[in-house]
Amino acid sequence: MASDKIKVAVRVRPFNRREKDLGTECVVEMSQCQTILQHPSEPDKIERKSPKSFAFDHCFYSLDPSLPEFASQEKVFDALGRDILENAFQGYNACIFAYGQTGSGKSYTMMGSQDNKGIIPRLCDTLFDLIAKQQSPELSYKVEVSYMEIYNEKVHDLLDPKANKQSLKVREHNVLGPYVDGLSQLAVTSFQVSSS
Numbered sequence: 001m002a003s004d005k006i007k008v009a010v011r012v013r014p015f016n017r018r019e020k021d022l023g024t025e026c027v028v029e030m031s032q033c034q035t036i037l038q039h040p041s042e043p044d045k046i047e048r049k050s051p052k053s054f055a056f057d058h059c060f061y062s063l064d065p066s067l068p069e070f071a072s073q074e075k076v077f078d079a080l081g082r083d084i085l086e087n088a089f090q091g092y093n094a095c096i097f098a099y100g101q102t103g104s105g106k107s108y109t110m111m112g113s114q115d116n117k118g119i120i121p122r123l124c125d126t127l128f129d130l131i132a133k134q135q136s137p138e139l140s141y142k143v144e145v146s147y148m149e150i151y152n153e154k155v156h157d158l159l160d161p162k163a164n165k166q167s168l169k170v171r172e173h174n175v176l177g178p179y180v181d182g183l184s185q186l187a188v189t190s191f192q193v194s195s196s
C-alpha cells in the first residue's frame with residue numbers, strides 16, 4: 001500500500017514518578033522524522049554502542065513541556081487529526097488507532113483529560129464545527145457513533161449499559177467485511193454531553 005495512505009507516528013511521554021525516582025535515563029532522541037535510540041550508558045564502559053535510527057511520518061517529543069520541541073496535544077491533533085477529518089469529508093474511510101505497551105500513553109494521546117483534550121474529543125469538536133460551516137444546500141450530514149471494548153477477546157457494547165455483561169459476536173459480511181453483531185449505533189447531532 002502507498003505510504004501516503006498510512007501515516008505512522010511515535011510519541012515519547014514524560015517520565016512517571018517511578019521512573020524519575022529510579023533516575024531513569026532517556027535514551028530516545030528525536031529529530032524531525034527520525035527517532036534515535038541510544039544504548040543505555042554502562043558505568044564500566046567508556047564507549048557506547050552505536051545508536052539505532054528509525055524513520056516515521058511524525059515523531060512527537062513530549063518528555064518535557066519546557067523544551068522548545070515539546071509536542072502538545074494540540075500539535076499531535078494538528079498533525080494527525082485534521083488530515084483524517086479532511087479525508088473523511090471527501091468520502092474516504094478513515095481509521096486511527098494507538099498501539100503500545102501498558103502505560104505508554106495511548107489513552108492520554110487518544111482521549112487526554114478534561115483540560116488537555118486528546119485526539120478523539122478534538123476530532124469530535126472539529127467534525128461538528130466543519131458540519132456547521134458547510135453551506136451547500138445539496139449536502140446533508142448524518143453522524144452515528146458506536147463505542148465498544150475488546151477485552152480478553154470479548155467484545156462489549158459501551159453505549160448499552162444493559163448489555164454490559166453480555167459479549168457480542170464478531171461476524172463477517174460478504175460485502176462489508178467484519179462487523180460486530182448487535183453493536184448499538186446511535187445518531188448524534190453534537191459533541192456536547194446532554195444535561196438530561
Ligand SMILES: Nc1ncnc2c1ncn2[C@@H]1O[C@H](COP(=O)(O)OP(=O)(O)OP(=O)(O)O)[C@@H](O)[C@H]1O
Pocket residue numbers: 012013014016062100101102103104105106107108109
Ligand atoms: N504525553 C503525555 N503527557 C503527560 N502525561 C502523559 C502523556 N502520556 C501519558 N501520560 C501519563 O502516563 C500515564 C499512562 O498513560 P496512559 O494511561 O495513557 O497509558 P496507556 O498506554 O493507555 O496504558 P494502558 O495500556 O495500561 O491502558 C497516565 O498517567 C498519563 O496521564
